[in-house]
Amino acid sequence: MGLALDDTVFEVLLGTERIGPRRPLSADDEALLVAFGDRYLRAVQSNATDDVFLTLGRDLWSWLDGDARQLATLVASAPSPFVFEIRGPKNPSDRAWPLLRAPFELLAPPDGGFLAENALSRFCVVRRLGDAVTPPAPDGFRLGLAFMASSPSRQHELDFEAEEAAILEAVDATRVDLIVEDTGNPAQLGRRLADLGGLPAVHLSCHGINRWRPDPDTPPAPALMMEDEVGDDLPTTAAHLVNAMTKPPRFLFISACLTATPANEESHLPPGAGRRTTTMSPAEQQAMVAHSMATSLISAGIPAVLGWDGSVGDRAATAFARELYSQLSTQADVAVAVGNARRALLNSAEPPIRADWHLARLWLGPDGGGPLVSGNRARSRVTAVHATKIFLDRKSRVPVAAPNMFVGRRPELQRALRALRSDGRAGVLLHGQGRLGKSSLAARIADRRPDLTPAVVFGDYSPTAILDAIAEAVKTNPGARDLIEHRRNEVRERPEALEPLLTDLLAGPCAQLDINQLPLLLIIDDLEQILEIEPQGLPKVVAASAPVLAAVLRAFDPAITDSRLLLTSRFQFTLDNLQDRLEQIPLRPLSTIAQQKLLNRQQEKVTPERRAERAALAARAVAVSRGNPGLQDLIGQRLVFNDHVDLPRAEAAVTEMESYLHQGELPAEAEVRAFLEGLALDTLLTEAGPEHEALLRDLTLFDIPIPVSVAALLADRTSGSTARLLALGLVDTFPDAYRPETTALIANALAAGRLTPLAADEIRSLAATVTRPLFVAWGARGRHHDRPQHLDLQLVRLALIAGDTEVVACCAADAVRVLNSGLAAVACEFGDAAIALLDHHGTAVPIDLLRAVANAARVCGHGKSVERLLGRAAQIIQSDDAGGIPLLDRARVAADQASFLLRGGQLERAEQLLHQAHQWFVTAGSEAEAATCQGMLAVIHYQHGEYDEALRIMREIELPVYERLGDSRRITGTLGRIADIYQARGDFHEALRTRQEIQLPVYERLGDTWNVAVAWGKIAEIHYNRGEYDEALRIRREIQLPVFERLGDARETAVAWGYIADIIHERGDYDEALRIRQEIELPAYERIGDLRSIAVAWGNIAEIHLQRGNYEEAARLQADRLATNERLGDLDGIASAKWSLAMIYLQQEDFETAIPLVAAAYRGALKLQRADGLAIAGSTWGELLLAVGELEEAKSVLRVSLSAAEKIGAAGLIERIQSTLEQAEGPE
Known part of the structure; x- marks a missing residue:
């Protein structure tokens, strides 16, 4: 039942009976359905609330119901479950697709909720292509x-x-x-x-x-x-x-x-x-x-x-x-x-x-639908967690991670499965630090191989124990069972008989002849229990167990058997080269993403209140765990989120762990102390030996993994061995970020916390040794653009210590950009250090570095530094008589200077530079940057009040370029500037739609936290203009400020504080508002050199003086504001300043001075089409005109003012204007 359609007609069906007439699918219907689809898409993108989807569902119901109430009739008569099927042709036409894809899941009657909510009718939607045929019967299995x-x-x-x-x-x-x-x-x-x-x-x-x-x-x-x-x-x-x-x-x-x-x-x-x-x-x-x-x-x-x-x-x-x-x-x-x-x-x-x-x-499709199964017979006797269950049975003292707590081991799992499938390996050795999840991973690997019979050996590694584990695993295999029973005593009396028995077993009863003779997967867990650490080289198998393990490794020969080995151990080992038969797979600490996944699992087990209360402490717990899942489980799940552990105790445990990772004492918390004693980090460092510990200390120089070839240079210095450190779990390996096919390594974070930090002279010596080899290993200058930027940051940190100007000149710009995505002040300081080093050595400072540092300085509010750095870049270009500087560099410097001058109010020079930069970008073939120059010119038009021209540039020049290039970020930024004009003109609905449905979703999904915060600020401004002060204040304080403060963005932080002061002012707390203006906002703008924002701050301070009756000071500040805006050519600022001055004179009853200012403010708002200005200035100007007898002009002004007030929803102002208009029109 539901809808049946061909390419041009559809009908509503109850079973096979039609309800009402067949209906043509007209072009108007198609357009309406497309519109439904667009509305649905926008609602999804903007995370719309239920009412938006409910309205859409009701509109879709209304269309489908039609005049004949076809849908209402169908719903009233439909059985439960109500399967609503939309059936179309096998190859639908363009007109049919919008109906097939309409969001019928949202269907809702005009006076009710979603049909899908009703648990009794069980409404469900399905779409079918082609006429239905009877599907084949299920196969009788589960x-x-x-x-x-x-x-x-x-x-x-x-x-x-x-x-x-x-x-x-x-x-x-x-x-x-x-x-x-x-x-x-x-x-x-x-x-x-x-x-x-x-x-x-x-x-x-x-x-x-x-x-x-x-x-x-x-x-x-x-x-x-x-x-x-x-x-x-x-x-x-x-x-x-x-x-x-x-x-x-x-x-x-x-x-x-x-x-x-x-x-x-x-x-x-x-x-x-x-x-x-x-x-x-x-x-x-x-x-x-x-x-x-x-x-x-x-x-x-x-x-x-x-x-x-x-x-x-x-x-x-x-x-x-x-x-x-x-x-x-x-x-x-x-x-x-x-x-x-x-x-x-x-x-x-x-x-x-x-x-x-x-x-x-x-x-x-035609034969789709119905049940998938009709029986309960097993397809396999092996469950999806068969090996996990065996582990839990055999190793109950140290249970493996439950499926819902197992995260972050996909690369190791994939590599192990590939090795077990290959003919070149007898098996796999999973090795790494304690509690990294080796046993849990081994269980998952075994789960993934239902074609192998798992046998688990743990604790007792004697020949008889191994044989017992195998016998338990193959008890349903009569041949294997008999063979073991027949020769068990021989193995007990002569341990060396284990190897031939295993060989015969694997080549005979466990040779995959049928389902009861599957090959073995012999899992030997926690092998470190029979390993001993030698003074040099890799750990060895203890003498009593070496022959047994050797026999096992020889028997599991991939050339003659499909059976495989899976070993877990904290350490690698050596055993007459037999260890080379195993694929050596190190387990590294969990990635940041995997740690977050594990934290999410932990949070799901507690109440929202506990989650919120301990969120900050949980983040610290994750940090001190250093990627060790066992430690994160202990500190996070069993302490921080435990309902039976109070907050002081949990905080103490985390604090003590933080101290321990800075060479402190073992924590007092018993469980944490026992865990760390089990890891035995200090013991391992001692057993590694002084030369190897020295090598590990040297490796703490690096923030990210470095290629093994570079680490080898450090090993030569100390006579240490990275292989030994890896075997002991003291270093972690990763694919190299520059050449992923090669290996990189880094000191284990938990072990590093127990080492004495490197001294300054040691750091200088090491940096001098490794900077250049690391630069070469990561592509040097020739492959600079192929190198991930975070590698540049590591290189420059070392190069600044080593004084290597070539590396700094090549890599510092990208390093600054990496830092600038975090705290801008740090990026600025780092960039200044790079420039200072190059200057000290007389090395030319790259233009790109000057630009990168200038951008960081701009963000953190160092206006003088921006001017100096960009001026220096411009000087380099001007002195380039040979024309060796690329055109793109010239254009970018010009565009950066123009942006800086725009903020400082030097519009004419900025415009000249933008035209020059635009031409250079066009010549160099950089379409996007050329369009961005046009967008900056549109900003100048906007500031001059030329909104129509600004809109034309953005819509007809900028957007088409970005859309053709598929540049989501620039498209969204341009739409945001268009929304600024909507907002300025009082079209809050369209502005809000753009912010919520376009800007926020794009920036959030791009991970652009700065632009997300800016977009939220625009939304807060709309709430403020509507008088919704609580919501505006919440956004400013809880969403915007934390982001800008974290990023170190001085200007945006000051702007946010300014808006907060606006709200505080509206609520009458003039002292606090004045403090924010004078102590936070104004000093920031003055440091940056942002004249427009300085003028705005003066105006706001003047408002406070006006409220207090300090007319002279208020008028002085507003006059300064007016003069600045006139110099900037800012029509909006000029109109606003004149209006504010008029209000001062009106309160002093100086009508002669005030009236021209009110008229000028109104004309400015009229030219700008500023709805708020028209509403406010227009109401006063109309009243003044009425007072002096200019009746017709007064009525004209008041009507414009009323329309603007209605547009922005200013209820009090609307009532006032309506009353004045009635007074004006009364005598007529």
């Missing part, structure tokens, strides 16, 4: 589900572990066979499904993009961002995915954003952390409506596809999956299961989860 997450290395990392854990939690292991494929690669997924004979359901968790193209000439298509063989991006279209799956599923859930969004949709925005999708391709007009990923897969033959029509949050996706698979495992119809999962989100008490309830879109 639900079979393949889960694969793809998280390429260059994409924002998804919380896929939570999604997998939610599925495991939701679905009883007796009702589902879950297979997890960890490669993230579609080809490997296809092979896995083929090996299994296919499964009814596949779940893909990944990023999505709706406009991917392999080259500029290929039309855009939806794609999933999956992984290639090494974990990099592999854009995968529907065709690629279907080709990979020779055994396709009946139901495919692509938990990626925009998978239900068509490829011609231009307006979807890039996401931020915790949301799924990726940056959109450049927007280009497409004549034809393209398929979404979901509909493309339907057309390719997948019976049912579920996707997201927008950027879904990780938590919402996880909650949805939990409910969906719980339903599907109990033989629910696919459409009903999706509807129930949607309703679970809608009914969630947590806003981040509830917000995305409507985004899921279910598409069916």
Whole structure:
């Protein structure tokens, strides 16, 4: 039941019976449906409240209901569950697509809530392409589900572990066979499904993009961002995915954003952390409506596809999956299961989860729908967590992490699985510091290999213990069981008999002949218990255990068996080179993202009140954990968030841990003390030996991992060994940031905290040794543009100490830019030091460095420094007689100078420079920068009150360039400046829409905290203009100020304080408002040299003097303000200053002086079309005209003033003007 449509006509059906007439799908209908889609998109982007979506749902109901009340009749008669199906042709026309894609999930009757809310009717929406046919019967087994997450290395990392854990939690292991494929690669997924004979359901968790193209000439298509063989991006279209799956599923859930969004949709925005999708391709007009990923897969033959029509949050996706698979495992119809999962989100008490309830879109092909399963027979006797259970049984004293607490080990997991599949390794050694999660990872690896029978050895590593563990694992394998029983005594009497027994066992009963003879995965956990640390080299296996382990390593020969080994140890070891048969996989500390994931898991277990109360302490707990998940679990979960641990005790534990990491004593908190004693960091440092500890101290010089080749130079200095430090878990390895195929290393953060810090002379000596080799290893000057900027920062920090001018000259500009994204004052100081070093050595200072430091100085309010630095850059250009300086450098300096002069009020010179810079940018082929110059010229027009010309430049020159280039940030900035004009003219609705629906979503998803704060400030200004002072004050204090203060942005901080003073002034606290103006705001503007802002501050201070009756001082300040604005050519400022002066004279009853000023203020507002100025100045000017008998002109002015007051919603002013108008019109 629902809608059936062809290309031009649709009908409403109840079963097979039509309700009401067939209705043509007209061009007007198409336009209205497109508008519905646009409204939905804007609402999603702006995180709109329920009332926005409810209004849209009611409008959609009204259209569909029509004059014949077709929808109301259908709803009244529909059974439960109410499956509302929109069925279209297999190949819909352009006109049909808007109806198919309309957000029917939001349907709501005129006087009611969302249909989806009703748990009794169970309303659910499904879209079908093609006429329905009877689907094939399910196979009689229980639900079979393949889960694969793809998280390429260059994409924002998804919380896929939570999604997998939610599925495991939701679905009883007796009702589902879950297979997890960890490669993230579609080809490997296809092979896995083929090996299994296919499964009814596949779940893909990944990023999505709706406009991917392999080259500029290929039309855009939806794609999933999956992984290639090494974990990099592999854009995968529907065709690629279907080709990979020779055994396709009946139901495919692509938990990626925009998978239900068509490829011609231009307006979807890039996401931020915790949301799924990726940056959109450049927007280009497409004549034809393209398929979404979901509909493309339907057309390719997948019976049912579920996707997201927008950027879904990780938590919402996880909650949805939990409910969906719980339903599907109990033989629910696919459409009903999706509807129930949607309703679970809608009914969630947590806003981040509830917000995305409507985004899921279910598409069916002709044979899609119905239940996926009809029985409860197992497809496999091995559960998805079979090895984890064995670990828990065997190792209850140190349990492995629960699935929902396991995070951040994807690279190691993938590498281990590749090694276990290869023919070149006997197995894997997972090694690293204690409590990094080696056992937990080993359990997950074993879970991922259901084709191997896991046997766990822990604590007792004797031949008989190993044999006992294997015997337990193979007890359902009669041949293996008999062989072990037959030869067990021989091994007990002669331990050397273990090797031939294992060889025979692995080549015989455990040789994969059938399901009861699977190969072994022998897991030997905590191997460090039988290792001893030698004075030099790698640790060795103790003499009593060495023959046993050697026998095991020889028996598991990949050339003759598919059985494999999986060892965990705090240390690497050496054993007659047999260790080389193992893939050595070090576990490093958790990444920042993984630490946040773990913190999120911990926070989910406590109340919102506890979460808020201890948020700051929890952040400190994460910091002191240094990426060790066991320590983060202990301090975070068991102390900071524990309901039974009071705040002083938790704070003390964290403080003591911070002290410990600065060579302090062990913490007094018993659990933390025991944990650290178990890590035995001090003991390990001693056992490493003095030369190796010295090497580790040298490595603390670096903030980021450095290439092994550079570390080797330090090893030569101390005669230490990085291999030994790695074997003992005292250094951590990473892919090198410049050459990821090579290894980089860094001192372990916990171990480093126990070392005596390097002295100043040691730092100088080390910097002199490594700066140049590190510069070469990271590409030197020739590959500067390929080097990540954070590497430049490390290089310059060293080069400043070493006095290496070449490195500073090459890298300092980008290093300053990295720092300027944080605290501007630090960036400014750092840049000044770089310039001073180059000057000291007589080395030319690069123009790019001068510009970067000038920008940092501008942000932190050092106006004189900006002027000096840009002046120096200009001098370099002027003295370049040979013309060796690139044109782009010339243009950028000119544009920077113009920007500085604009703020200082030197508009004429700024305009000249902008025209010059624009021409140079055009010649150099930099379209975006040329357009930005035009935008700055538009700002000058804006300041002159020439709003129409400013709008023309922004709309007709700037925006088309940025849209063609797909530059989201510049597009959004331009739209924000257009909104400034709307706001100035009193069109608060359109200005607010731009801020909330365009600016905020883009900047938030780009991670641009500065522009987010600026946009919030504009929103606060609208609230202020509406008299909503509480909300305006909240935004200024809670959202804006913290960001600007953290970034060290002196001007924006002062501006925010100025707006706060405005509100305080309105509330009558003149003393506090005056203090803010004089002690915070005005000094900041004076340091920067921002004349316009200085003039505004003078005017605000004058208002306070006026309130206190200090007319002379108020008039002096307003006169200074007027003179400054006249020099700046700021028509808005001039009109405002004249109005303020008029108010002073009116209060003194000096009408002769006041009247011309009021008239001038009104004319200025009229020219600018400033609604607020027209309303306020116009009301007074009309009253004065009325008083002097100019009746007709008074009425004309008052009508304009009333219209403006109504536009800005000034209720009190409206009433006053209406009363005056009635008085003026009374005699007529």
